[in-house]
Amino acid sequence: MNKVALTLRVNGVSHDLLIEPRKLLSDAVREDCRLTGTHVGCEHGVCGACTVLVDGRPVRACLCFAVQMAGHEITTIEAVAQDGQLSPVQQALHEEHGLQCGFCTPGIVMTFEAFLKENPNPSEEQIRDALSGNLCRCTGYHNIVAAIKKAATQMQESAGYVAP
């Protein structure tokens, strides 16, 4: 049991951990940082439920060891809403009934917080393409797609851009 000391920066907060190198980022975030919003669905990188942002890019937390992430900025679902105010993606998912059991939802929010920054005006095909890395067993994806479209439109409007 060779534990190593490392500091993980999660949502702008430093966490000093003493963990085995083999501890997955998903487990370290949940147990050692006590942020349980990141969910574990498969531990082999397919379901996307564990998606977090690393330096702003979506990453499957079950496919990294926590030790690899020292020196990087990790963002989890808990940091998305600001002072109880939902982000456009979260608000749109709520309005469009884009969640049911909620287990896959944080992974989807994180994926699209990143995706919409790079792709502010995606087509339905592009949305479904990006969403295909997140498995949902409840919704059939239809309302999630509608929510992302709505969020994209809303984000552009508040940025002053109105789609033609």
Add this chain to the structure above:
Amino acid sequence: MSHPEFHYIGKAGPRKEDYRFLTGHGLYVDDIEVPGALHACFVRSPHARARIAAIDIDAAKQMPGVVSIVTGRELSAWTDKLRMAPPIEGLHPVEMTTLPVDSVRFQGDPVACIVATDRYLAEDAAEQVMVDYETLDAVTDMWQALEPNAPKVDESLASNLILHQSYVHGDPAGRKREAHRVIESTFSQNRQTHTPIETRGCIALWDEGRQHLTFHVGCQAPHPYRTQLAMRLRLPETQVTVISPDVGGGFGQKITLYREELTVAALARHLKRPVRWREDRLENLTASSHAREDFCRTRAAVDAQGRILGLEFEILEDFGAYCFYPGNYLARGVATGLTGPYKVQDYAFDVKVVLTNKVGNAPMRAPTSVTSWVMEGTMDAIARELGRDPVHVRRLNMLTAADFPYTTAAKEVLADITPRETLEAGLAAVDYAGFRTRQAEARRAGRYLGLGICVIVEPTTAGSKFYKAAGIPGSGHEAAWVRIEPSGVINASVGLGPTGQGYETAMANAVAEGLGVSPQHIRIQLGHTDVAPYGMGSRGSRGGTAGGGTLYLCALDARKKVLEIAATMLGVADFTSLRLLDGRVERREAAGEWNPTHVELTDVARIAYLDPQALPDDMSPGLEFHKTYDPPPRTYSNATHFCEVEVDAATGGIHLGRYLVAEDCGTLLSPTIVEGQQHGAIAMGLSGALFEHVEYDETGQNLSGSFADYLIATAHELPSFEILSMHTPNRSTPLGLKGMAEGGVMGAIGAITGAVNDALAPFAVVANRHPLTPMYIRELLRGKT
């Protein structure tokens, strides 16, 4: 299609429970922090069938962090066996120990449990457990299971045939002799598994001082589960509390008490320390519960026009190795519900269920999902055989409004359903004639479009009369309480087990409608067996009618007492001239209009709790109500599903185009939630028909142990869904509720298969097994394109 004006139900709107899920503050089992909890991990058999000769745990016990290791033997001393022996005709009783003691029956069968300080260490130790197996030949498919000298999955039985039931009504054999044609069709449904995104898991907390077990587990039916858990642990029900927190999907997998969960509970009590378990995905795919895997055959005796004179049906189900449910639980429902919306009185069925060395079956969202594919596939076969249009054949045989109530050949009474109306409305919406034109044009250009039509009748709620008639022990009633607090807000509860269906919203609407208060002031508490009343849980789409119905009726009782008190406060003689709306008492004036009074619910509540002397004579203080409700034996929803596809004849690839469903789900507690349930059900059906397949090789090795092997449809493969709402109320239930949430699976399976076959019609081939893989499609087309 008129129904009364509702104030709170039937209105679309976002859910109340979303905030915590959107912000990562949901509380699922694995999120619950328990300081000092130990972690369990199971050692599982690598063999499909073997005797356990010896288990050596010495090396494992020395591993870092290990606190305890137990096998089936210790657990047999601490717990009782499961005896599955309901008085059902043709069903053999079976027993199940908590963990296998002498032999294993499927690859993945748990044989030992390690408890360690963390899961990583527990898995290290699991690798060091040495089990000496004497491997035996395994039974790996349903046909082999039936062979006379097949190895026996359960040595206590005479054969692997766990259930055999037959039934005949009228003279289907005679109809075959008279028929113009007898058309035979077969349907093979693949073995599937539920795969909720949250796997199973539990936490057992044993209070040594109180001798009380608190058990956190994601569970669709907390009270029946509590009863089972207590019984198996030999504890009275007063010493066991089950708490189901937020649950990441169930779909039927999270109903029964599993062996792993019972093991964890027994260990916590024995060790006097909290023990927790989180199932990993490999376990979930290979060792939790499976479903479906049926082979069906129909023989339809028809006249020259395509009218069905008589119908014979056979089903053979591969039930896996262990009976978590009685063997007839799933397959019989297919047989009794097969005729669906059609007029067929000369009907016979034969149901056989066999055991094999695979994971045991559990109901999976629409356990009778194959029903509509079989019946609609039979209609399509009739149409093909006689050269008639498939819609024509359906119209010829379908029940219409004038036929209801209709007693089917299987003695089910169909009433308040509208299959014909949904068929016609859907045909118009998809422009059926226009599709046929497009299809013909496309064929000339070498492109193969198809349209599948699937009419479904979805049995939803089952009242206790149904269980009695079917010989299944148990009740279909539901229980609720409503408590108006002194400040006028409402706490309420019902015995359902949420796993994503939005009960906090839908059930609040039911209470709101019954009482006359906005849902925002109503909190629905669920899942805690000390808080919620004893109910039968969530399955079989009973939540709406049983749960919502009970809450509504309970809220009506609350309303009555509130208005009686208000009448006294207002000096009104007849409380029926009052109503509650948005928490304010209104009075009906002579001219018939309602006017607000100065009395609000908060005023009434204050008096009921704090000034009972001001209550009407002989009225007791407080505003707390309890109710039970037993629904009709059966309620039904119905719909017609339409699926358009294009089949790429060169690759066998199937592209999904337009998907439309015309549905009648009765009164809706929440249209938003109903729409979401329909999407999810259709998605699961399409995914199952196209991609999902639990595969075992000929030695019983499970080849589907990861999401790279067991494929679920993603957002890329699934289409958008159009819903045509044509709801009509049930005249025997509170509010006209019917319930829904599983019919979409039935409709999708039938519609996609019908669509593929319609597309392939020019090649004179029929796809009759799932999944509809590109390789299978090409196998059908090879040499014909």
Add this chain to the structure above:
Amino acid sequence: MKPAGFSYHRPKTLGEALELLSAHGDNAKIIAGGQSLVPVMNMRLAAPAQLVDLNDLPGLAGIGAKGAFVEVGALARHYQLVESEVVRSLCPLLAQAAETIGHYAIRQRGTLGGSLAHADPTAQLPLVTVTLNAEIDIASTRGQRTLSAADFFLSVMTTALAQDEVVVAIRVPVAAPGEGAAFEIFSRRHGDFAIVAIAATMTVEKARIAGLRIGIGGVGPIPVAYADLCRRFIGQPADASRFKQLAQAIRDAVEPEDNPRIPAEYRRELAQILTERALTRALDTAQGNAP
């Protein structure tokens, strides 16, 4: 599914990384993107005692034009191949192929070097390097060497890399003027590993095939480029009937393995139809670029 324990190393220079690999031999495994390795470790199908993390190594993620080649560092992530202007304009086949890899999140982490070293028979990047006959630079404590892609892939998940060697960069030829490219993939679901994949490039002069490359993945243990077959079609008209012939020739040339889930005949059929479709698409983009 938790992985077995290991000692973790995070070298800051390539030299340090190579020393570690040399010192630990068979006990060491490299982790780059981790998208292929970590699932396997989580399932305990691999349990290296030493993990050498290459993610901090500087200078290995560059993408740039170098004369007649585009050079791409081994640590370039898949999404970078998709988005890089250099790759999109000078080697569009590579960008097209990378876009089909897995999903959005996978592409953020997965690396070129990792994909090549993993050598899955149906993977996109090995197929592209073989089709373009890329050069692959390899380093160890013994120095640097360069292999052609044809020599790099030996068998299923087996390359010519020694235990202590690391891919550091590849060079792919810059596309010829007017060269069209098409990457065609057929899989069960979007983002899954291919059943069969085709990489094709084509240049056209006066409506005749002037240059042609076809590579196929999924019909054998390693991706194969059909250079000889392509040569036979140089000078032929670039039209649908020729493409059909080519596709038929491909079908006759491939020797896929038979297995119960995916019969050999099915792979042959896919190889044929996907070749035809790839050639048609390559022609479309070629004509668009033709001078």
